Amino acid sequence: MAAPASELATWEWLKSQSALGELLDVDFTGLSHNRLYRASDALMQHRDTIEAHVFGAAISLFAVQETVTLYDLTNTYFEGQAELNDKAQHGHSKEKRTDCPIVTLGLVLDGSGFVRRSKTFEGNVTEGPTLQVMLDGLKAPIGALVIMDAGIATEANIDFAVKNKYRYLVVRRGGVREFDATQAEPTQTAGGETLQLQKKLSADGQEIELYCYSKGRATKETAMVERFCKVFEAGLQKMADGLKKPRGEKNMKKLLVRIGRLNQTSRGNSQHYTVTLTPDESGETAMALTWEKTFVDGTMATHPGVYCLRTNVLDWSADKLWQTYSTLTDIESVFRSLKGELGLRPVFHQKENRADGHLFITVLAYQCVQVIRKTLKEVGIKDCWETLRKTLLIQQRVTTSMNRPDGRTIHIRKSTRAEPALARIYQALGIHSAPGGTRKLIV
Template sequence: MFIRRTKTRTTENGEHYYSYRLVDTYRIADRVRQRTLLNLGSGFSFPREQWPELIQRIEAIILGQHKALLPFPPKIEHEAQNIAAQLLSKFDGSELLLHPNKGGADAQETPSASGHVPPDGRDLRSIDLNSLALMDSRSVGGEAVALSALLKVKFDDKLRALGFNRKQVSAAVGNIVGRMVQPGSELSTHQWLQQSSALGELLGCDYGGQSLSALYRASDLLWKHHDEIESYLYRQHGVLFGIEETITLFDLTNTFFEGTGKYNDHAAYGRSKEKRSDCPLVTLALVLDGSGFSRCSRIYPGNVSEPSTLQQMIDELRTPINPGPEQKVGEYPEGTKQEPSQQPLDLRNLPTIVMDAGIATEDNIAWLQEQGYPYIVVSRKRRLAFDAEKATVVKEDKNNTVRAMRIEREDGEIELYCHSELREAKENAINKRFSTRFEQELDYLADGLDKPRRLKSAKKVCEKIGRLRQKYARAAKHYEITTEHDADGKKAIAIRYQRIERAEDPDAHPGVYCLRSNQIEWDEAQLWRTYIMLTELEAVFRSLKSELGMRPVYHQKTHRVEGHIFITLLAYNLVHQIRLGLKDEGIDECWETIRTTLSTQMRMTVSLRGEDGKQIHIRKSNYPNAAQHVLLRALDLPWNPGKTQKTIVTP
């Protein structure tokens, strides 16, 4: 074998480039012939002076010499392993003769190398058991489940319809499946695809020959078409699960990224929900339906005002993706057919908007009323009152009981005062913790008035008490604090505090919160159950950030940050699709548990030497364990992802 470099000219612009092939020579009678064993592509950049060593190691691997007598450099070993795996995959079901002249004929693709195969499909051989070796082990369980979800909604067909070529489709799929199975940056995904994953075998593509730039370019393309892709995916899930759009959940979150954000238009310092205010932030606004699938998403600067985003997001849901030049917002030209991927909100049957107090300003509520939207929002009302005797139980189990008291206002709105025992216990514990810390700080300050080298100045003591009130504002409002000074008024001699409960204080009714709605026909239970769907959106944000690797973002350019977040969002929708399918079968596990369970199903090559000296390579997936079998059966997937490959190498 040897490597041949060929100079080629492109038909587009006439520029020259070099392509590389793995070639073998053989003799027929008195003539020497050559055949191409493997096309290495134009991206093969291995140093020419190391080609002989590389060829030597490739031949050794496919002949079963997995451990070299003298170790090769790591770079040569890695490249040789990759090329050998591709070579064995190409000659699946055939006999690979490295030196056909020894056999007297070119038998590049001799069916089944054993001669006659019995009708029952068995292939019986005498082998040396001591020669058995396992190699090229790659994960396949999680990849197979993730890929099946992607193909079920015909996501790859949509990408091709958008103009993606074959390599761009494989790169985009690699990005998304990588975010589902092994979440991280595009760099870590590229390493995972090349070194650890069997996704390329399931797709029939070679990720080993794809550059990191291919993943970045695929990310750019996904973001370029994000409106169409997002809408298409939502429509497909609607058909798949029979979803009716009756509830719309709206909320925002932010995440941080590394670096200064100099080249990122969205980078801004703000209030980090992850307590990382030292880093630039970027904000994700997300609209979900009641089933948990994302309907629409937008990316904003990290310091965006939450209330200011509502009208824009709802308007975009009412607007077709590609309106014509004379087309009004929310309308379609007369006589044109609406494509499924462009379907806006049905204005005749508007969904109920659900959002938390951070977005529910009076202006936003007035706008929703003006547009005719039904809504359920968390009230910003500070003074809360609750009468248990007038309340109705809306939820009761061994862990928690929730009661709701309904008040109908003259302006047509409903106020629903809800009391949760679990929330009351949580708020009491938080209040107690802050009160304890506040009292400990005051006691420490008071004890120091009689000790050397401690704070005693009346002015400094008052300043310290002020800082403590600011630090523990939630607890400090319940205390009256007095200080005693000496005759000169320059030295503090005593600090006294007393806890005072105020009936009008919001903390006087722990566990109580108020909902506002204009759904006057709904009862207390339906109003509360609809609002509690908002916790699903919070769970989505947790999944995006922890399970699916949205944070931190390492990109510095705006479109790369947008692409990274959008890929994570696509991964979430496919993960949610898988989880809903499992939930229908009674399996309600988080994605982290599902992913961990599937991670031990591997695809590997078994190498054996036959009695006739031929080397047998068989590549297949291992049988799933009991937990994996339950998941695969629930999803109606085959237990052995990827086809079984068998290659015979004759030395």
């Protein structure tokens, strides 16, 4: 929390820079860094018990009702190859570190932002199958609402939620985009943008489909379609021009392979094109390449800015459904806090249990930070943890030494005076503005 880093860097910080030992009355100067590693091992042995206790304490402290469960995954990369860690695998790195093996962290959170459960997965794990592993045995209350994004919202996971009597609110995977502005109602995002929501009952009457239209998203998606269509057409034109050159590529099989590769990089926009490759009488040599573009209805090209949520909660308004789903964006801020403010990345450990311990310690640090930030928000202090930490760093423990007439020296050790911003934080948390008190020593 105070100095996010590796366990080794934390050990050095405790010994040479921090007054934490003095505040806790613990002598860190003789601490071996191996003790920190053994502490990590001990925490991992009781991971489930610790998580259950910390979550229960947080829920009790803030009187939060357990009604919403958020789930998502993130990953972090290793420094080194981590050959002793079977979970360290190459996969889709969210930090674009394709050169490093990664490990995946799954989090189940309550709507209040507290972590109910965490688990470490292989770096190349696919999102869908992980939900059942995480929720199995969690004993969430019957009727709890599970919110997840499209990557996790597979039909198998939705069937699992229904079987275990969970409600669900997810982004629909695939399907045709629809939107009727005459049937829509407006809602406001936290950023002040107006969204249009169209609520529709599914054909079987078991789900609500909520079509959401964002003008800002529409502008972005329109530009994306134009860009990828332009690149796709440029690729086709290059092949067509090659057919007119004496040494240009004319082999039918090779050109079909090139067209296939072009389709793969088009982000689905090749569906709007009918491409015709005309062969000669032998069928082996291409004579001409032509194409026609007709936008397929119900796609990003014809309905930019539209996405669909699906849920088995039938009695909520469109606005309540969308506002509840928007809490999933809180997970993104959680992951940013874990990675940027709390030292989740990178992982320096090469052994699996130590790497898992590093991630778990980071999750525990987040829980503590969440308690502090939630308490501060109640009095209007909404700063991120990094900003709060900078404010807290201003105060220090100092020693003043003075010579006495009898030849002895008096040493007075106390905290510096808290600046106004820091004093306000202390007041909100019920902490004395001069932590550690005053100590006198005459020698």
